[in-house]
Each structure stands twice: as C-alpha cells, then as structure tokens.
Amino acid sequence: MAHEKKASSPETFHVSGLDEWRQALHNTGRRPLLTHLNADTTWLIQIPRPTQISRPPQVRTHFNILIDPWLQGPQSDVAWWFSTQWHVVASSVDTLAKLNEIIYQLEQPGANRETSSEGGHNMIDVVVISHEFTDHCHQATLQELPKSTPVIATDIASDLIRSWGHFDTVVTAPGLEKDAPWTSLKHVCSCLPDWLAIGRVVTPGNSLYYHSAILIAFDLCDDGEQQRDLGEAVIYSPHGISGEDLAFVPSSGVKTLALLHGLHDVSIWMTKQLNLGALNGIRAVEASRARYWIATHDEIKKGGGFIAPLLRRVQYTPQQAIEYERKRLQDECDLPTYTFKELGSGDGLILR
Known part of the structure; x- marks a missing residue:
C-alpha cells in the first residue's frame, strides 16, 4: 500500500523513505529511534548497542523492540457484539514480515x-x-x-499469550518497586542484554494495571562517560498513569527520555475512565521529568458493538493541558520543560 512521504527535519523520518530511515538509524550521536507503525499505539524502538561491548561483525548494530502490534483487521474484546474496532488510518506496514524485511535492509543495505x-x-x-x-x-x-521471538507482557496478557501455544518464551514483566534501582529489572529474561531492562511501573491500588506503564531502561554510555547504572528510559503508558505513580522513577537511577501518553480523555458513559488524556499527561511528564512527551493511543477508530455508542471522547491539545495546569497550580511553580511530538502512522523520531 502506498503512503505519502512526509516532509522531515533532521530529527524525524518516515518509514516510506528507506535511505532517510537508515541515515537516522546510523546517526552520529548513536541515539535510539522511535517509530509509530500505525496511528494508534504500535511502536518500534531501535536501540543502538553500546560501543563498549565488543561484537563480531555479523552481530547487528541495534536491538529492536516491538510494542503492542496491531497492524490490520478488526480487534474485539469479550465478543464481536460487545466491542469491535477497526483502524481508520492505514498502518505504515501491513504485515510483520514486511517490517522484518525493512529492518533487515536498514542494517544490511545490500540485502534483497x-x-x-x-x-x-x-x-x-x-x-x-x-x-x-x-x-x-x-x-x-x-x-x-x-x-x-521472545515476548514480555503484563500479568494477564502473558497468561493469555501462553494459552495460544505459539511462542517458545513468554515472560511476565516484573514490577519496579519504589526505592528499587532500575537495574533490579535486569536479567528477568535471557533474551535481553545486560545493558537493557524491561518491566512495569508498580501502581498501588490499580490491581488490573489498566492505568499503568511499561518501563524500558538502558545504559548506552561508555564507562568513561558517566557512572554505570545511570540509565535512560522510555515510559509507555497508553491509557495514562498518575503522576504520583511515576514520581519515584527518577530516583531509580534513570533519566526519562520519552513518555508515551495520550492526549484524548476517553471514558465509557457513566461507567469507567479509559484513557486519562492530556490533563493527566502533563502531570505525568512533570513527575517523570521526561525530555519528550509523545502522544499515543489517540486514533479515532471505527467502532461497533454494544460499547461503541457509550464511548465518550474529549480531544485535548498540549496547550489546553498547559493552561489547565497553570490554573490548577495558580502559578505557584514552574511547569515542566519538555518537547511535545505527535507522530502519525509511519513517522519516526531520533530521541536525542
């Protein structure tokens, strides 16, 4: 399927431009890349392997993490008549085989x-x-x-995936406890290198982890550049997470590079809050001290079933969130400093 190539800056690229993407991948700063594979909440993170780790020439230069993949077809929860949704915006790649082929060509320019x-x-x-x-x-x-392919998933999701009998390795994501270093999440899966950890932020009182977050933390620095175990993190919270639940993350020894948190406030009429939206997002950015706030899970999908007419959506902008927070704080303190990015289907960003 053809996709329009969007104009880019040195910080951004689009999956339709292979040369542009490859140039971003091998950027001189050796920084991670974040790519939005659909308009909703499927992401690819490409993390450069640390330079101090020697590797044979055949070992790839980047570690590729795929998050929440849903590329095409409907998705239903409970039953088709209860809730079914379809993408409205086409995914930038329509199969994982095609994505795999593209990534291979990025690292191996001569590959066919x-x-x-x-x-x-x-x-x-x-x-x-x-x-x-x-x-x-x-x-x-x-x-x-x-x-x-190894899979790391939250509690209920990991049990569900194991029940399919498809994957050889399914690991339940460990929780990062308050006052624990991010390195406590290391070595939970032999599939991860020792400079990378993946877990979830523990959210007390939220037993189903609906308003929770995935933490992907890594240390890319040479030994001489900074103290070991001081890492960087991407925090992924598609439904939103309270700022109070993120407040301890900086003390775990990571700098939050990016927080993925949506703008839209979505709820089921008179029943349940689904996505917390931008008014919560700005507090989460402040608590995590994120360098980037990146919108996620905001695609307005085609819906059917019992739930569809009950959904309520309020579309906020970052500026509205800033104005709301200023009024709430009554200008008592400074608002967080961050860079906001909204990436469409196929858009990518170098995380500087």
Whole structure:
C-alpha cells in the first residue's frame, strides 16, 4: 500500500523513505529511534548497542523492540457484539514480515527481498505487550512472528499469550518497586542484554494495571562517560498513569527520555475512565521529568458493538493541558520543560 512521504527535519523520518530511515538509524550521536507503525499505539524502538561491548561483525548494530502490534483487521474484546474496532488510518506496514524485511535492509543495505524474508533473519529481538486487550495484544498480528521471538507482557496478557501455544518464551514483566534501582529489572529474561531492562511501573491500588506503564531502561554510555547504572528510559503508558505513580522513577537511577501518553480523555458513559488524556499527561511528564512527551493511543477508530455508542471522547491539545495546569497550580511553580511530538502512522523520531 502506498503512503505519502512526509516532509522531515533532521530529527524525524518516515518509514516510506528507506535511505532517510537508515541515515537516522546510523546517526552520529548513536541515539535510539522511535517509530509509530500505525496511528494508534504500535511502536518500534531501535536501540543502538553500546560501543563498549565488543561484537563480531555479523552481530547487528541495534536491538529492536516491538510494542503492542496491531497492524490490520478488526480487534474485539469479550465478543464481536460487545466491542469491535477497526483502524481508520492505514498502518505504515501491513504485515510483520514486511517490517522484518525493512529492518533487515536498514542494517544490511545490500540485502534483497529473498535474503531477508527467506534467509531466516528475525529482526525483532523482543515484543512487549502492555495489556491483554486486543488492540494491544492482537493475536493475528502477533502470530505472524516466529515462535522463537521472545515476548514480555503484563500479568494477564502473558497468561493469555501462553494459552495460544505459539511462542517458545513468554515472560511476565516484573514490577519496579519504589526505592528499587532500575537495574533490579535486569536479567528477568535471557533474551535481553545486560545493558537493557524491561518491566512495569508498580501502581498501588490499580490491581488490573489498566492505568499503568511499561518501563524500558538502558545504559548506552561508555564507562568513561558517566557512572554505570545511570540509565535512560522510555515510559509507555497508553491509557495514562498518575503522576504520583511515576514520581519515584527518577530516583531509580534513570533519566526519562520519552513518555508515551495520550492526549484524548476517553471514558465509557457513566461507567469507567479509559484513557486519562492530556490533563493527566502533563502531570505525568512533570513527575517523570521526561525530555519528550509523545502522544499515543489517540486514533479515532471505527467502532461497533454494544460499547461503541457509550464511548465518550474529549480531544485535548498540549496547550489546553498547559493552561489547565497553570490554573490548577495558580502559578505557584514552574511547569515542566519538555518537547511535545505527535507522530502519525509511519513517522519516526531520533530521541536525542
């Protein structure tokens, strides 16, 4: 499917421009890349392997993390008649095989279709699933991946994925406890290198982890650059998370590089708050001290079933969130300093 190539700055790229993406991947600062694969909440994080770790020439330069993949087809929760949704905006890649082929060509410029798709090169190093709901844990999309692909998922999602019998390795994401260093999340899965940790932020009183977050933390620095174990993190919270629940994260020894948190406030009429939206997001940015606030899970999808007419959505902008927070604080303190980015389907960003 053809996609319009968008104008870019040196910080951004689009998946339709392979040369542009490759140039971003091998940027001189060796920084992670974040790519929005659809208009909703499927993401690819490409993290450069630390330079102090020696590797044979055949070992790839980046570690690729796929988050909450749902590329095409419907998603239903409970039953089709209860809630079914479809993407309105086409995903930038329509299959994981195509994504795998593109990533292979990014790292191997001379590779062709036959080499990448038939040569057995699985370029997805790990999949992360934040929730069991099928717009995050989409069975048809996930089962496009080889059985050998490791999966790290939250509690209920990991049990669900194991029940399919498709993947060889499914690990339940550990929780980062208050006052614990981010390095306590290391070594929970042999699929992860020792400079990378993946877990979830513990949210007391939120037993189903609906308003929670995934923490992806890493240390890319040479030993001489800064103290070891002082890492960076991407925090992913598609439904939103309270700022109070993120307040301890800086003390865990990480600088939050990016917080992925939506702008839209979504609820079920008179029943349940779903996505917390921008008015909560700005507090989460402040608590986490994130350098980037990146919108996620804001696609207005085509819906059907019992739930669809009960959904209520308020679309906020970052500026509205700033104005609301100023009024709430009555100018008693400074608002957080951050860079806001809204990435469309296929847009990518170098996380400086």
